Amino acid sequence: MSPSIKSAKRYLAVLDLAKKSIPQIISEAQGIVQGMTGNTWFPAPPVALTAVTASINSLVTAQTAAQTRAKGTAAAMHTLVLSLEVQLKQLANYVSSVANQNPASADAIISEANMLQRRKPANPNNGYRVHATKVAGQLFIMTVRVLRASYEFEMTTDTTNPASWTNIYKGPKCKFLKTGLISGTRYYIRVKVVTIAGESAPSDVLSSVVL
Numbered sequence: 001m002s003p004s005i006k007s008a009k010r011y012l013a014v015l016d017l018a019k020k021s022i023p024q025i026i027s028e029a030q031g032i033v034q035g036m037t038g039n040t041w042f043p044a045p046p047v048a049l050t051a052v053t054a055s056i057n058s059l060v061t062a063q064t065a066a067q068t069r070a071k072g073t074a075a076a077m078h079t080l081v082l083s084l085e086v087q088l089k090q091l092a093n094y095v096s097s098v099a100n101q102n103p104a105s106a107d108a109i110i111s112e113a114n115m116l117q118r119r120k121p122a123n124p125n126n127g128y129r130v131h132a133t134k135v136a137g138q139l140f141i142m143t144v145r146v147l148r149a150s151y152e153f154e155m156t157t158d159t160t161n162p163a164s165w166t167n168i169y170k171g172p173k174c175k176f177l178k179t180g181l182i183s184g185t186r187y188y189i190r191v192k193v194v195t196i197a198g199e200s201a202p203s204d205v206l207s208s209v210v211l
Contacts (some may be wrong), residue, residue, distance in 0.1 A: 011099040011106040012118035012198075013092045017085050022063055025081065028114070029056050029088055035114035036091065041098055041105075042113070046090045055084045124193045124203035132208045136183050139210055142175040143191050143203070149174075152192045159188050159205060181210045 017025055033049050033056070036042045062077040095113045099106035110117045127144035141153055153169040153176050169176045181187060188207045193200045 010198075011096060011103070011110065013095040013099065013110045013113060013115040014118050015085075015088055015092050015115065017088065022059070022077070022081060025084065026056055026059060026063075029084060031114040032088065032091060035112050036095075039112055041102075041109050042094070046094050047087045052084070052087050052091070055080065055087055059084055118198065124191045124200045128191060128203050128206065130189045130206040130208050132210050133177070134211065136211050137179060137181045139178045139181055139187055139189070139208060140175070141169075141178065141189050141191070143193070145174045146193055146195060149193050149195045151176075152194065153178075154190050154192075154202070156188050157185060165190070183210055185210055 015028070017028075020028065029052065033052050036045065037049055059077070059080045062073065062080050066073040066077040091113070092115060095110060095115055099109045102109060107117065124143055127142070129143075130139065130141050132138065133140050143151065150170070150172050151174055152167060154165045155168045155178070156164040156166065158164045168178055178187075186207050186209045188205050190202045190205050192202055
């Protein structure tokens with residue numbers, strides 16, 4: 001078997017604001033400001049934390065006004081929500097950048113900012129296997145099914161040449177039968193799994209000689 005082919009892990013701080021109510025957004029924003037204020041990991045946020053605090057306070061006031069149902073108050077409140085969300089997304093991008101510059105401490109960095117880390121992509125090595133069938137020129141490839149995932153199977157006959165990898169399947173099936181191969185040839189296969197968490201690194205490279 002050829003050596004595993006790995007890619008550097010990327011860290012992403014996420015907010016998931018779309019599913020939150022305005023009070024929840026306010027509470028999350030306050031927690032982020034608290035976590036980042038005076039924190040040595042975050043010496044130069046792209047938006048001043050005092051400005052974010054001002055936006056939070058403005059939104060709190062606007063929310064109270066909107067509860068009176070006076071004309072224009074709801075629209076003003078939603079405008080402030082969007083403005084605060086833009087600031088928070090800027091901070092999330094900044095936290096992600098800091099985390100990726102310090103991978104050994106990335107989990108702690110994101111946690112200290114009171115943000116969530118993007119869910120890890122599926123591990124494509126789970127249940128991954130490749131074998132020649134009893135039919136000449138055929139290779140069977142499979143990996144474990146992941147909920148709402150798609151799969152990319154790649155093949156080469158020369159692992160020393162990165163440019164030689166070709167995509168032989170891309171779609172929702174975790175099993176694939178490759179036909180039309182040359183008998184007596186060793187083929188190397190790797191797979192990537194794509195979910196809402198992102199694209200996994202390529203799997204370990206497996207190989208088999210086709211009958």
